[in-house]
Amino acid sequence: MAREDLLGSGLAQVAAQGTVRAVRRDLLIPAAWQPRRSFDRAGLLALARSIRAEGVRQNLLVRPHPQRSGHYEIIAGERRWRAADPGVAAQLGLSEEEQATLGGEVSASLPCLILNIDDVDARRLSAVENLQRENLDPVDEASYRLLLVQDALGLQVREGTSLSRLAQEVGRRLHALRNAPDSARDEVETLRRLFGQLGTLSWESFATNHLPLLQLPDELLGAVRDGKMAGRSALLIHRQDDEVLRAELLKRALGGAPLKELTRVVDLHQGQAWRGLAADVRGRLGVRQLDRLDPRRRERVVALLRRLQRELDTQGETAADPHL
Incomplete structure (x- = not known):
């Protein structure tokens, strides 16, 4: 994935410039539109140890906060911001032994590259920077791809729109384009070009297999984020109406059952269901x-x-x- 191709020459040039200076941690605020809210505990602890030993070695990308004067909105680097929190031990629920491994104090300020960019460019830059990371879970990856699709299609959403709602709105548009590609050839070509730059995934596959992840209930979403089950397994569970079947599938999935096993359970249940239905109707058809x-x-x-x-x-x- 070429960062410059995704950003465009203008934004790539802006992102390479800006003002570098230390900013107090309490003046930095995560962006409300930032989809990434999942941070691996072990990884965050390791980063916290590194920061206390060597400091923050990579600038956070920030911009002047659009609503709070004197504050800055984090475009990329929220994980470093969290790991540099003096109260990270309490947030992670560290044991006394783990706390002892944290080491020294952490600086009250973090190195930041301050950029003057608008909302659209901030979202696009955030998405591209985070997609470069290797430790994204499937939900976070789908979230950042969603931001790029929203930007590419120029879709406007109401302020405060939830990620799930945004996924629904974008999903409807993508399904409409897939069903009638000739109705908006420019948009289809834009999507093909975008996902060609991202690599490994078509926009059609994204609409069918990845966007639905962002609409999962919290229980399943958290399990996928934590790596306790695959996204496709979570979607299979979510599609079931029978509460007993859902509970059985969830138990098996959390126990490590692969998708193939879960599918067999669903097939068996459906076979039993129609037999039971047929027996019930047959018993009710007497004269x-x-x-x-x-x-x-x-x-x-x-x-x-x-x-x-x-x-x-x-x-x-x-x-x-x-x-x-």
């Missing part, structure tokens, strides 16, 4: 039961039975015809 129905309900039931009879007859004919 006495039908006689007890009022005329209108009996008429509807008989109509459904006729449809079922035609369907079964059709299935029988299909199975018997060697040419079909």
